[in-house]
Amino acid sequence: MKHIIIAFIFTGILMSCNSSDKKNTTTENSSEMETTEKRTSNDSIRELKSIVTDADLIATALLSAPEESRSESKVIGYNMKGEFVTLKEGNNEFIILADDPNKSGFSAACYHKDLEPFMARGRALKAEGKTPQDIFEIREEEMKSGALKITTGATLHIYYGSKTAFDPETFKVDGAKLRYVVYMPFATSESTGLPEAPAASNHPWIMNPGTHRAHIMISPLPEEK
Structure with a gap:
């Protein structure tokens, strides 16, 4: 027991x-x-960083260009001192306009080098104090007279957003996205078959039809977080 x-x-x-x-x-x-x-x-x-140096301006601007072309793209724009300069030399078909650090939000643009005379003319007229409408009308007349040219099919890539903070590892700007432009001088909805307003947020459409600034707009859907 x-x-x-x-x-x-x-x-x-x-x-x-x-x-x-x-x-x-x-x-x-x-x-x-x-x-x-x-x-x-x-x-x-990951902690985001503010754009405080010319190197930051270059790194964030390069994201407007195709990845395989970034290292050889030329970058121009206002430096942190407020001077319009060449921030980075390049030797391929792209010129990149960096974000203006003195403006709110973020906007960098990458365009084909054949568009530089057109873009430079716009900057010069703006520096003279011309209004956006003045610039439009002056370049319209110069395009019609042959004094100014835009190569049909030349592209512009715009990387933009309301914030300026960026990831220091990827250089992606917080919330920024891309928009694409394909220049088609004097094209219309009838000549291209494109609507004058997008059918959806990622569908192509034609803007400023019938003018020197006629262009196809493409706004891809934003990346999912």
């Missing part, structure tokens, strides 16, 4: 130990999972 009682007591002690071990193991596992989740969450939140 004494042996049976001792056996029962021993069994009870073993069960109690097992139960305690399971609780400890569960608590440890839960704690490890919590730590891992916190670490993963912290790793995914």
Whole structure:
């Protein structure tokens, strides 16, 4: 009888130990999972940086160009001192206009080098104090007279957004997205078959039809976060 009682007591002690071990193991596992989740969450939140140097201007502007062309693209624009300069030399078909650090929001544009005379003319007229409508009318007349030219099919890529903070590892500007323009001087809806308003946010359409600034607009859907 004494042996049976001792056996029962021993069994009870073993069960109690097992139960305690399971609780400890569960608590440890839960704690490890919590730590891992916190670490993963912290790793995914990368601190953004403000544009404060010319190098920042160049790095963020380059994202407006196709990835394979960035290293050889020329970058121009206002530096942090407010001077319009060549920020980076290049030797391919693209010229990139960096974001103006003195304006709110972010906007960088990459365009085919054949568009530079047209773009430079616009900048010069603006510097003279001409209004956007004045610039439009002057370049319209110069295009019609042949004094100014736009190569049909030349492209413009615009990387833009309401914020200027960027990821220092990828150089992506927070919330910025791309919009594409294909210049088709004096083209119309009838000559291209494109509507004058987008059927959806990522569908092409023609803007300024029938004028020197007629162009196909394409606004891709924003990336999912």
